[in-house]
Amino acid sequence: MNKKIKVWLPLLFSITMIAGMMLGYKMRDNMPGKNFFSIDKRRPIQEVMDLIETKYVDSVKVAALSDTAIAAILSKLDPHSVFIPADDLQSVNDDIAGNFFGIGIEFNLYNDTINVINVVPDGPSFKAGLKTGDKFIKVNDTLVAGKKITSDRIRKLLRGDLDTKVVITVLRDDKTIPFVITRGIIPVSSIDASYIIENGIGYIKLNKFSLSTYREFMQAMEALQKQGLKKLILDLRGNGGGILDEATSIADEFLDGDKLIVYTEGTHFEKKEYRCKRPGLFEKGELVVLADEGTASASEILIGALQDWNRATIVGRRSFGKGLVQEQFDLSDGSALRLTIARYYTPIGRSIQRPYNNGEKAYYAEITNRFHDGEVNSADSVKHDTTKMFKTPNGKIVYGGGGITPDVFIPIDTANFSMAFAKIYYTGVVADFAYHFYLQNQAQLNSYKSTRDFIKNFTFTEDKWKQFVAAAARDSIELNNVSDKEKTNLINRIQSSIARQVWRNEGLYELMNTKDSAVLKSVELLSK
Structure with missing residues (x-):
């Protein structure tokens, strides 16, 4: 009996496997998304690109065409879903990271000559001996003086991998001097200024939300507190946003308890709440936040939470109105897709995203129209979406659908x-x-x-x-x-x-x- 089973067992396994494969094949035809994993069905967009590459009358750069096609597709979605080409990705990521690898100078071009405007204290150039006023003649063996060189070209020459060396030849006091500089980590600070104005009133100017912003903010706050900080002006004018987590962490320093700061939600993105997690550094002191039409995204998350909880007085002009959340996805060719995955909502449930159904051009033109329509000159000209009115816990009327309206209006200086x-x-x-x-x-x-x-x-x-x-x-x-x-x-x-x-x-x-x-x-x- 055992011998017969051993003979027939492989055949039984084979028949069972074949039957399972046939059943799975039949089931596939009735399943939703059946073509998702298909390797033999190609999308028309790929067919078109292949035909252009193999049949078109002239030679074309297919990669550049692909980038253009992707950008065209994204333009049908929303103004903030963007494609980042591989050549631009490093600089974009550097901005998010809050640092890059370089030599640590600020420069400007005068008469086709690179002039050192400032040297970062304790940076690579500072340690090597570069000074404000030095004029670049060569970077390594590349002549850069009088060559109509661009700022982007200069940055590519000066930046590089960490701890690599670059030889800079400069003109100083009519003498040509070479400097060997070892590239280092150059911080790109989120804080432009932090000081006490008068009588315990502190001021912090925050220009973005990068991975280092919360740490920098805490250092600035602790330094101000040592100088007698009692009240604070937080300047977010022109701050286009950045990383959401950094904004919520700063909001946590101003709000007490486990208050809701913001929540996000999308069709393919489950609702996620961001709440206060710890005792804040400045939960009680009086707070004013400055905003204008350049205040966007993560900045509006922070302002929205503070306004909803009546924690701060918002001074300035109506903010930009960006209430969409993006996530960055790296692509196989070194490029990336920054795709909108959710909307964010302030604690009382308002979305401050402006309409974008008339296209990207009209969307950005709305900011310019605020100048033409007089909104930046008069509080009476501010356009509220009265269909999206909300009440804060103390009964104050606030609006959604188009940015954060300040509590105290400041006209632009014409x-x-x-x-x-x-x-x-x-x-x-x-x-x-x-x-x-x-x-x-x-x-x-x-x-x-x-x-x-x-x-x-x-x-x-x-x-x-x-x-x-x-x-x-x-x-x-x-x-x-x-x-x-x-x-x-x-x-x-x-x-x-x-x-x-x-x-x-x-x-x-x-x-x-x-x-x-x-x-x-x-x-x-x-x-x-």
Whole structure:
């Protein structure tokens, strides 16, 4: 009997396996998504690309065509789902990471020559001996002076793998000097400025939400608390957002208990709540948050939570209105897809995403229309979506469907939008003048102990103003007939840029804020 079973057993197994395969094949035809794993059915888009590559009359770059096709597909979805080509992915990821590998300088191009504007303290270039004012002649064996080189080309030459070396030949005091610099980790700070304005009122300017933002924020807060911080102005103007987790972590520092900060939800993305997890560093002190039309995404998550819980006074203008969440997916060719996977909602359930059903062009034009329609000049012109009204726990009316509306409106300073101002910003005259002024007056500027000392004792004389007018005239910008207000604003900009040469962004904002209407209003509110 055992011998017969041994003979027939392989045959029985074979028959069973064949029957199972036939049954599975039949079942496949009746299953949803039956073609998902099919290897013999090709999509029309791939067929078209193959035909172009093999049959088209001229030679074409199929990879570039593929990128264009993907971008066209995404344009039918929403304005924030984007394709990132492989060549651009590293710089995008560096921005998210909050650092990159490089030599640690700020530079600008004057007359086709790379000028060192600033050297990052304790960075690779600082350690090697580079100074502000050095002019690049060569990077390794590549001549870069007088070659109409672009900023992007310069960055590619200077950046590289960690601990690799690059030889920079510079011109200093009419001498050619080579420097061997070892590339290091260069932080890209999320915080532009952090200081005490007066009477325990602190100020923090946050420019984005990267992987290092929460850590930087906590360090800034702890430093301010040691200086006597009692009340805070958090400036999120122009902050286009970034990583959601970093924004919720900062919100947790302002909100107590286990309050809901935000929740996300999508068709293929289950509802996920982000709540407070720990005692915050600043749960009780008075808080003002500055916002404008450039405040978007993760910034709006933070502002929305603080406004819904009546934790902060929002000062400024209506925020951008981006309530969509993206996730980045790496693709096989080194590119990536940043795809919208969910919407986010503030604690009381409002989505602040603006409509985008009229296409990407109309979507972004809405921001420009706010200037044309007078919304940035008058609170009465702000367009609320009255079909999406909500009440906060204390009964205040707030709106969804198009950004966060501030509690205190600050109109835009129209003096900064004259034709002369526009040309000055476009040509970079202010920054150029400040840089050369610094090179000519280093001893005087370095004698100031702090930005506050500079603000108190530095005078921008009429002779200095005439020098600036002459510098602007060389770029065909006429300033002899500007109004007194425009002149005052310009001088503040010039002095701020000079301060930046000495104290970097901290100096820039500390000086600019002395004339900033939103900051001054915030100080007034917190001083009452």
